[in-house]
Amino acid sequence: MAGVNEGAAIGASHVSDASRPSDAAFLPNTKCAPAHLGNVLVLGLGKSGKSVARYCAALVGTRVDELVVAAGARNDDSEAFVGSIAAPHVACAFGDDALAGLDMHFDICIASPGIPYYHELYVRALELSDEVVSEVEFSWRESAADSVWVALTGTNGKTTTTSCAAHLLAEAGLAASAVGNIGDVCLDAVAAGKTGVYVAEVSSYQLYSTRLFAADVAVMLNITPDHLHWHKTLAAYRDAKFKLLDNLSNREPQRAHAVLPSRGRAVAILDATNDVVRAKVREIKALSDEERGFTYIPMGTKAGVGGDMRAACGAANAAFIDAEGAFHIAFDGVEHIVGNVSDLQIKGEHNASNALAAAAVAVVLGVSDDEIACALASFAPLEHRIEPCGQVDGIECYNDSKATNVDATVKAIASFPGRPLVVLLGGDDKDTDLDDLVRAAHGHARAVVCFGAGGSRFAAAFEDACADAPEGFAVKRAGRMEEALDCALELCESGDVLLLSPACASFDEFSSFEHRGRVFKQLVADRIERAASREA
Numbered sequence: 075m076a077g078v079n080e081g082a083a084i085g086a087s088h089v090s091d092a093s094r095p096s097d098a099a100f101l102p103n104t105k106c107a108p109a110h111l112g113n114v115l116v117l118g119l120g121k122s123g124k125s126v127a128r129y130c131a132a133l134v135g136t137r138v139d140e141l142v143v144a145a146g147a148r149n150d151d152s153e154a155f156v157g158s159i160a161a162p163h164v165a166c167a168f169g170d171d172a173l174a175g176l177d178m179h180f181d182i183c184i185a186s187p188g189i190p191y192y193h194e195l196y197v198r199a200l201e202l203s204d205e206v207v208s209e210v211e212f213s214w215r216e217s218a219a220d221s222v223w224v225a226l227t228g229t230n231g232k233t234t235t236t237s238c239a240a241h242l243l244a245e246a247g248l249a250a251s252a253v254g255n256i257g258d259v260c261l262d263a264v265a266a267g268k269t270g271v272y273v274a275e276v277s278s279y280q281l282y283s284t285r286l287f288a289a290d291v292a293v294m295l296n297i298t299p300d301h302l303h304w305h306k307t308l309a310a311y312r313d314a315k316f317k318l319l320d321n322l323s324n325r326e327p328q329r330a331h332a333v334l335p336s337r338g339r340a341v342a343i344l345d346a347t348n349d350v351v352r353a354k355v356r357e358i359k360a361l362s363d364e365e366r367g368f369t370y371i372p373m374g375t376k377a378g379v380g381g382d383m384r385a386a387c388g389a390a391n392a393a394f395i396d397a398e399g400a401f402h403i404a405f406d407g408v409e410h411i412v413g414n415v416s417d418l419q420i421k422g423e424h425n426a427s428n429a430l431a432a433a434a435v436a437v438v439l440g441v442s443d444d445e446i447a448c449a450l451a452s453f454a455p456l457e458h459r460i461e462p463c464g465q466v467d468g469i470e471c472y473n474d475s476k477a478t479n480v481d482a483t484v485k486a487i488a489s490f491p492g493r494p495l496v497v498l499l500g501g502d503d504k505d506t507d508l509d510d511l512v513r514a515a516h517g518h519a520r521a522v523v524c525f526g527a528g529g530s531r532f533a534a535a536f537e538d539a540c541a542d543a544p545e546g547f548a549v550k551r552a553g554r555m556e557e558a559l560d561c562a563l564e565l566c567e568s569g570d571v572l573l574l575s576p577a578c579a580s581f582d583e584f585s586s587f588e589h590r591g592r593v594f595k596q597l598v599a600d601r602i603e604r605a606a607s608r609e610a
Contacts, residue, residue, distance in 0.1 A: 106286060107216045111181060113140045115173075115203055117195050118186025119152050122209035125259040126184045131159040139163065142180070144172040144195055173198040180204065184212045187279035208283035210276050213260035215286065222271040223288075224435055227281060227318050228295025228345065230482040231428045232256075234420065235295060236275040238432035238453050243271055245449035246441040254280070271439070278314040288321035291341050291438050293431050296348040298481040312350055319354075323367025339369050343393065343434045345427070346372040347379055359389065371405060371434055379427045393434045401430055401450070403437045410437050413447030420455050422489030429453070458591035460486055460573075466601045468568030473598075474575035475591030480506050483577035484514040494570040495519040496562045498555070501578030501590070503528025508535040511577055512542075521548035521565045525558035527582035554583060555590065559597050 099109045114130045116123055123143075130141050141164045145152050148168040156166040167173070173195060183203040189196050199206050214223060226236050236256050243250035249270035253260045256275040263269045274289075281287075297312055322340040346352045355372050371391040375381025380397065383389040384404060393403045399415035412433045415426045429450055436446045455461050458476040465471065477483045478501075487497060497519050499511070512535055515522050524533040529551055536549040548565060552558035555574075562572050574594050584590040 103219050105215050105217050105219060105221075108181075109137065111137045111139075113178065113180045114138050114142070115180040115183040115199055116141070116143045116186075117183060117199055117206075118189050119143065119145045119155055120186045120188055122259050122261070123184075123186040124155055125261045126209055126212065127155075127159055129261055129265055130184075131161060131164050134161060134163050140178075141165070142167070142176070142178070144199075146170075146186075146189075146195075170194055173202065176202065178202060182207065182212075184209055185283050187277055187283075190279075191282060205285060206283055207285055208280040210254060210260055210274065210280045211284045211287045213264045214288075216261070217264045217272065218267075221269065222290045222439065224271065224273045224291040224293070224439075225276050225287075225289035225318055226274065226293040226295065226431075227276050227278070227315055228293075229298045229479065230477075230485065231295045231424060231431075232275045232277075233476070234425060234456055234459055235293065235428040235431045236273055237456055238420075238429055238450070239293075239435040240273040241453050242432055242436040242441060242446055242449045243273065243439060245452070246436065246445045248439070248441075273435075276318065278311055281317045282314040284317055284320075286321060286324070288324050289318065289340065291343065291435055292318050292322060293343045293435060294318060294351055294354070295345050295428075295431065296481070297350040298348075298479070316354060319358075319368075339367070341438045342368055342370040343431055343438075344370055344372050345374065345431070346383055347374040347376070347381075347427070349376075352376060355383075359387070369406075371403070371438075373427065373430060373434065379423065379430065393430050395426060395430060399426075401433050401447075403430075403434045405434070405437050410443050410446075412437065412443045413450045417447070417451040419451070419453060421460050422485060424485035424489070425460070458587060460489055460575075461591070461595075463595045463598050464602050466563060466572075466598060467605050469563060469566045469570050469572050471572045471598045472574065473591045473594050474573060475580070475587045475594060477575040477577060478579050478587055479504060480508065480511045480577045483575040484510050486573060486575040487514045487518045490518065490571050490573070494567070496521045496523065496565050496570060496572050498523050498525065498558050498562055498572070498574045499532050499577055500524045500526040500529035500558070501576045501583065502526070502581040503531055503578055505531075508532065512536055512539045516543050516547060520544075520546065521550065521562070523550045523552055523558045523562045523565070525552040525555055526576075526578065528578045529553075529558075532577075555594065556597055559594070559601075563601065 101107045101109050116127045127143050130138050134141055143166040145166050145168050180203040183199045183206040185206050226232055233256050236252050240250050240252035250273055251263050251269040252273050253263045254274035255277050260274055297315055319342055344351050344355050346355050358370055371393050372383040372389050373393040375383050375386045379395050382394045383392040391405050401412045403410045418429055433446050458473055461473045463471050463473045474486045477486050499522050533549055533551045550561050552561050566572055580587045580590040
C-alpha cells in the first residue's frame with residue numbers, strides 16, 4: 075500500500091470476509107455496537123476523524139482487527155497525530171490516492187464530513203467496505219442503550235438552538251451535553267460516558283452518511299440554499315437533511331430513556347414557516363399514525379412563527395409564539411406556556427424561533443414549564459451570532475460572523491427594528507442570489523459596506539438596485555475587513571448599530587468564521603481603547 079507507515083501490519087487473513095458470520099453479535103447495553111468491528115477504515119483526519127482513529131486504535135486486538143487511516147493531506151499536524159497512534163495493525167496513508175492500490179476488505183468505514191461522496195477516497199471506500207457511515211452514526215451505535223439523542227439540523231440556527239436546548243436540559247438537572255458540529259465530537263462524549271442526553275448539531279454532510287441513526291427527538295429547522303458546492307443541487311442538500319427523519323419509526327421504544335414520553339415514540343419538531351420543511355410536514359401528515367411511526371410538532375405555519383398548525387390544518391400538536399410574545403408548545407394533549415420573547419437575551423425573530431424549538435425539545439423531554447421559562451431567560455448570546463462586542467463612541471457593534479449565507483444575514487438585519495443600522499457584507503463569495511439581501515438592507519439599514527473577495531459583486535448588486543433604495547441609502551466599497559469597519563464607523567452616529575453579518579464564507583481573508591469574528595472583536599476593542607484615550 076503506497077504511503078503506509080513502515081512497520082504497520084495489515085494481515086492478509088483479513089482480505090476476505092468468507093469466514094465472518096452473517097449476523098454480528100452486538101455489545102449489550104448499546105444502541106447497536108458490534109462486539110466485533112473487524113477491519114476498520116477511517117477517512118480523513120479532521121476533528122472527528124482523529125476522534126474515531128483514537129477510539130478504534132485503542133480497540134485493536136479486541137474489537138478491531140486492522141485499522142487503516144486515509145489521512146488526507148500530509149502536514150506537520152497529521153504526521154504528529156499518525157505518530158501518536160502508531161502500533162501493530164494500525165496503518166496510515168496520505169494523499170487523495172491513499173486507497174488506490176489497496177486490496178483489502180473493511181467491515182466498516184467512518185468518513186469525515188469534509189470528504190464528499192464523489193471524492194475518490196469516498197468512492198474507493200465504498201468499493202472496499204461493507205458500509206460507509208459518518209462519525210455521528212458510529213457514535214450513536216456505540217452509545218448506551220438508554221441514552222437519549224436529540225439531533226438538530228437545518229441551514230441556519232442550528233448552533234443557537236442546540237446550545238439553547240442543552241442549556242434548558244442541563245438547567246433542569248439532566249446530564250445533557252451539546253455535541254457534534256457545535257464543538258465536542260460526539261464520539262469523545264460517548265467515550266467519556268458522562269452524558270445521558272446527547273444534544274447533537276448535525277450537518278447535511280454527516281447526515282448523508284447515516285444508515286441506522288435514529289434520534290429520540292429530531293429537530294428540523296429551515297432549509298435554504300447552502301453548501302451546494304458539496305451537494306451539487308438543492309434537492310440533494312434537502313434530501314441529506316431529511317435523512318434525519320428516515321429512521322425515527324425504527325427507534326426501539328424498549329430502549330427509551332425514562333424522560334421520554336410515555337408512549338416511547340420518537341418526536342420530530344419541524345419548522346413549518348419554511349417552505350421546504352412545510353412540504354415535508356404535509357407529506358408526514360398524509361401518513362396514517364401507523365405508517366408514520368413517530369410523533370411530530372410543527373412550529374408555526376406558512377403565515378409565520380405566530381401561526382398555530384392545529385387551527386391551520388388540524389395538527390395534533392403545535393409550537394408557536396402568540397401575539398403577546400408567549401411561547402406555546404401544545405404536545406400530547408397538554409398546552410405548555412414556557413416564557414416570553416421579551417425575556418430573551420438573544421435578539422431577532424429568528425432567535426425567538428430558535429428558542430421556541432429548544433423549548434419544544436425540553437417539553438418533549440419532560441422539563442417543567444417554569445424551569446423552561448427560567449432557563450430561556452438566562453440563555454446568553456453565543457459567540458459570532460449577533461454577539462454584542464462593545465460601543466465605539468456610542469455606536470453599538472455586533473459580531474455575526476457565523477452568518478455565512480444570505481438567509482442568515484437577512485434574519486440578522488431584521489433583528490434591530492427601528493434602529494439606524496450599517497451592515498458589513500462580503501468575504502469568500504458563495505455566488506448565491508442577492509435579491510433578498512438587497513431588499514432586507516433597503517428595508518432595515520441605511521448603509522452597507524461591501525468588502526473582501528465578494529465585495530465587488532455585493533456592491534454591484536446594491537448599485538444596480540439603487541432606484542429601489544430608500545433616500546440616503548449608502549453603498550461603500552472596502553478592501554479588507556478592517557478598512558470596512560473604519561468606513562462603517564465613519565457612516566455611523568452615536569446610537570446607531572454596526573453589524574458584521576457577511577453573508578459569505580471567510581476563507582478569502584481568514585481561516586474560519588470564528589477567526590473572522592475574533593479579529594472583528596479585537597478591532598472593535600482597539601477602537602474603543604482609542605476613543606477612551608482621546609477622552610482621557
